[in-house]
Amino acid sequence: MSEKVIVIGGGHNGLTAAATLARHGRSVVLLEKRSGLGGLAAPFEIADGYRVPGLLHDTDRFRPAVARALELHQHGLQWRETPRTELGLSAKGRGVLLSSNREAMAQELQQHSPSDVQPYHRLMTFLDSIRHIVEDLFDSPPPAPAKRELGEAIKMLKKGWAFRRLGAETMIEVLRIAPMCIADWLNEHFESAHLKALLASPALLGTWMGPWSAGSTTTWLLDELTRGRAVAGGPAALVDSLRRCAEAAGVEIRTGCPVRHLQLENGRVRGVELESGETIETASVLATTDAQTTFLELIRPADLGVEFAERIANVRSRGLVAKVHLALSGPLENTTRPGSFERMRTGEHVDDLERAFDAVKYRQISERPILDVWVPSLEDSSLAPKGHHVVSILAQFAPYDLEGGWTDAARVTLGDRVVDTLAEYAPGLKKRIVARQVLSPADLEGELGLTGGHLYHGEHALDQLAFLRPVFDCAHYRTPIEGLIVGGSSCHPGGGLTGVPGWLAAKAL
């Protein structure tokens, strides 16, 4: 059948889904609300003459399997060959320079904390031994334990068998650590407090967890084990190649086209109605908006089962990451180490992370937020006027449901705390700030239509992953509504610039 499919959302998952469908001969119309493509991966203007290439920082989670399937290299995609480095900022010492290159990392540890070198190698060996299991889970639809089908049973057995083949020791270790908190687990391995804090940080992105929260080891493994090479040119370049691929396959892309409602008849998709009032008839829709937007906003409540709607409403989606963008009249210097660093991170102790997380439990902004700092203008000087720079900061934690609400004053408080924290390592910073932009989770919700301002379209947690993501009866991309497929970050394998949800959803259709 070559009947028309409507893809809602022009984020990277929507583009991936649209391209996949079109390459399989479907005629596809992609509808994006905003004027540009890329969603969370789209460039963002800070002030006149200053831009960041995307709200997100890392492109190293984009899956090679997706790139291969879409032949993205023919559409301009290039992997970045240089290793990823990140400087752990320290007020006193030289900090720690994390590197995705193991040799470099071992050398760094030799300087920083020699007793951690061997444990580091051991940890890497362990991760290598289980990587294929996680990658396989990641690149294929989630298991369906409730399904009574032979094919499904065989798939589960295969996965189980692969897991079993790890050997008893490794298998038991995986089962042991999965529900653990990342702080405990890292304590089993390492001595350096600063190293542990830096390693633990990624476990907390997109979760409602501190380093002492149970289950944070799973979110850590998920993040760590699915990282590979970054995309040269960052998120903007990736989105560009996805767009080209989609266009080459014949996808009709319409930006500035917000969808108002799905039109249903007897539980079946019949078309979509745009904000403009225009309606497009179709029997198939693939939505990459987050689950709550898709089911609770784009579908009229009357068209949805009560129990199902309730479960969707219960998906936890409490954003706690804020973005702060700075435009600087000069480089961002730091006192930790001489030189310019594209990526830097604060937090010298897991207690710093936990303390920062504590605040959101009481609906407060962290006194000293943990900062993930990116200076994209070091790679791409066109982002700012000559000699000037832009700084993109992911700040944790700032709760979506801040006590008193996200007033202008609250935004100023957040911006001040972020700048104050960074200035501890960069004394000249404040004088160089030309412009400052603060995006709270509430702003992310307003700007990008993200429920709860949550960057992963729903928290990553043991009960919200795999066949439980977003809820069990649409975890396999099909939904209780005939003709509606979901394929955004709300679906397995979840948030992040991976391309997988969109790809698997398109294949499910």
Place this chain on the structure above:
Amino acid sequence: MSRHSPFHERTAALCTSYRWKEWAGYHAVCSYDTSVEREYFAFRHAAGLLDASPLIKYDVRGPDAAAYLSRLSVRRIDKLAVGRVVYCCWVDDRGHVIDDGTIARLDEDAYRVTTGEPELWWLEQNRRGYDVSVEETTHRYGVLALQGPSSGAILSAVTGTDLTGLRYFGLTSARLADRDVLVSRTGYTGDLGYEVWVEAEHALPVWDTLMTEGRAYGIVPAGLDALDVTRIEAGYLLLGIDYKSAPRCLIDAQKSSPYEIGLGWMVQLDREPFIGQAALRAEKERGSEWALVGLDVSWTALEALYERHGLPPSLATHAWRTAAPLYDGKRQIGQATSGTWSPTLKRNLALATVRRGYDRVGTRIEIETTVEYRRHTIPATVVDRPFFDPERRRS
């Protein structure tokens, strides 16, 4: 601890029997006298005045109220005119009944919903996406059910308005004892009757005026026992007795669809989506497993049974609600869930749930009964409901 209704001062003083029960968290009178007779006959021959304040009430307001209630209910609410009331039931996704009650349209954007059990959770859960507010207002109003052939005359006299023009299931505002009240032509006795809604702080003068002015018409304060007899004569269901609320059931077998409890007539399938629509449509096509019927239990057989034990026939003086199994020969085909001796019809009546195929009027089955601790069965016949339906109920 149970609460006092706004009429408690008056009802407590009159309740010489001390027979009370709990109703939705309130003290409620079972019968003022030790016997139910006088109150029952007031309902049927003059007018009974029942304190129905514990009736659970929710006020639903907002521009989307009509659409919201239509989505929630098995029948359309958006067509309900201001000043009208409907009887209705609500089902879950799978078409199982949650509760039944009335919806009154008070105003353009304001409705009052009454339910048998507390259902705020349900109303709240389904509010998402609709511009409506839902507020429980049970405690804010005193409600008096004035039921019986003289009820219209009494109310017309005390309000100084001719209420005989108020249609069945109509609603109007009026003045009573110098207070603003709402009068609806609704009730649970299957007779001519009204319900008077008054703000709690004005409750007592309304009661006093009705009692004083009503004396000439034979008004009698009546309790829940008399009501129970009349509601069975009228063939009305009681939640928790004749069917169970789906979310409160422990197993699926305890749940019922509207078709299975005799409320299929109110289901309007072909319209905008509503909760349970697909399940109800499927059941309608498939046919239901169960049906609710009225039974006439053979008096002569009962008499003969007692005779065999050397006893005169004996019946409880009020309605019963301990379920009794029904049989076709040895096969159990359902259960009678409540019943009563009807003093007006002089028949032994029951409401029952039977398997498909046993619901046609005239079908003869057997009902279990015990005499002297011994189990017997006696014949019963499926008959039309309501058992008692006087012209004046609707006219």
